[in-house]
Amino acid sequence: MKALRQLPAQHDLPIQLPMRLLDDALDGAIIIDSASRICYVNHAMEELCGFRRTELLGQSLDTLVPADGDAAHSRKVVDFILSGRQSAVLGHVRELEIRHHSGEQRPVEMKAIDLGALGGMRYFGAFLTDIRARKEMEERNAELLAMLEQQAMTDPLTALPNRRAFERESDGAALRAIRTAAPVTVGVADIDHFKAINDNYGHAVGDAVLCAVAAAICGVARDTDVVARLGGEEFGLLFPNTSLDQASQIAERIRGAIAAIQLPQENAAPINITISIGLARLNGRYSLADALERADAALYSAKGNGRNRVELHEHTS
Numbered sequence: 001m002k003a004l005r006q007l008p009a010q011h012d013l014p015i016q017l018p019m020r021l022l023d024d025a026l027d028g029a030i031i032i033d034s035a036s037r038i039c040y041v042n043h044a045m046e047e048l049c050g051f052r053r054t055e056l057l058g059q060s061l062d063t064l065v066p067a068d069g070d071a072a073h074s075r076k077v078v079d080f081i082l083s084g085r086q087s088a089v090l091g092h093v094r095e096l097e098i099r100h101h102s103g104e105q106r107p108v109e110m111k112a113i114d115l116g117a118l119g120g121m122r123y124f125g126a127f128l129t130d131i132r133a134r135k136e137m138e139e140r141n142a143e144l145l146a147m148l149e150q151q152a153m154t155d156p157l158t159a160l161p162n163r164r165a166f167e168r169e170s171d172g173a174a175l176r177a178i179r180t181a182a183p184v185t186v187g188v189a190d191i192d193h194f195k196a197i198n199d200n201y202g203h204a205v206g207d208a209v210l211c212a213v214a215a216a217i218c219g220v221a222r223d224t225d226v227v228a229r230l231g232g233e234e235f236g237l238l239f240p241n242t243s244l245d246q247a248s249q250i251a252e253r254i255r256g257a258i259a260a261i262q263l264p265q266e267n268a269a270p271i272n273i274t275i276s277i278g279l280a281r282l283n284g285r286y287s288l289a290d291a292l293e294r295a296d297a298a299l300y301s302a303k304g305n306g307r308n309r310v311e312l313h314e315h316t317s
Contacts, residue, residue, distance in 0.1 A: 173238060191209065279312050
């Protein structure tokens with residue numbers, strides 16, 4: 001049986017072989033000396049940064065890596081060597097941006113290595129991976145998650161915040177009120193005779209009424225107020241930094257704006273719409289559920305007193 005030829009040990013390999021491997025590696029590779037002069041770049045690094053090898057050799061590392069904070073990277077390399085301290089970068093994978101020949105910044109993932117000293121000069125190397133595709137995917141995923149969260153917090157018909165969003169906003173307002181002692185008022189608004197509108201004109205017209213009411217409320221409410229559709233024909237109102245009396249004035253303007261709506265109908269008289277509103281304080285002594293319950297009680301009074309009106313729940317004990 002013919003004896004197998006013994007392969008050379010790794011240290012016996014001609015230096016050209018690992019250098020060919022490094023030259024053709026998929027990741028960018030760079031070597032600098034202790035003065036941060038670029039001594040080597042492979043083909044992938046040329047592709048990554050847009051500079052030709054001849055443009056980089058002998059140049060400062062700062063040509064490729066923009067200043068991170070106050071100090072240039074070349075200065076940091078020198079400071080590290082002089083200090084003798086342990087590096088938080090060498091041997092670890094980190095993300096940074098490099099400067100492309102075009103001037104744009106490109107995100108990369110880098111692992112830097114201390115290559116040791118040779119001929120009285122210390123050398124450092126790094127592998128750099130282009131992570132633009134990963135960053136773009138992360139951005140798309142973040143945008144998708146934000147869109148899904150927005151959808152989960154939005155009423156699809158009126159585009160108003162839904163009950164979940166209203167509760168979150170109200171909880172935040174209640175916490176701020178505890179810290180600042182600022183008044184907060186919540187309200188519940190309900191379209192009068194909405195069932196009759198649906199029964200007489202159909203659900204498509206009912207949806208149009210809901211959208212018209214939502215638009216009218218938003219047209220009167222202040223930028224700091226929160227208007228939400230709680231469900232059905234019921235809307236939630238949140239008035240931060242607003243006393244019960246101040247909120248009642250805004251609610252009256254809302255009631256008047258809705259009473260002025262005349263929703264046109266084909267071959268029929270326009271539909272007149274009215275709304276009843278109940279208001280209550282929201283403060284540290286009450287949860288949102290308690291405040292909404294008291295606002296509901298005021299709304300019930302508004303309905304019982306003839307509708308198309310604003311009622312306040314003034315009980316504070």
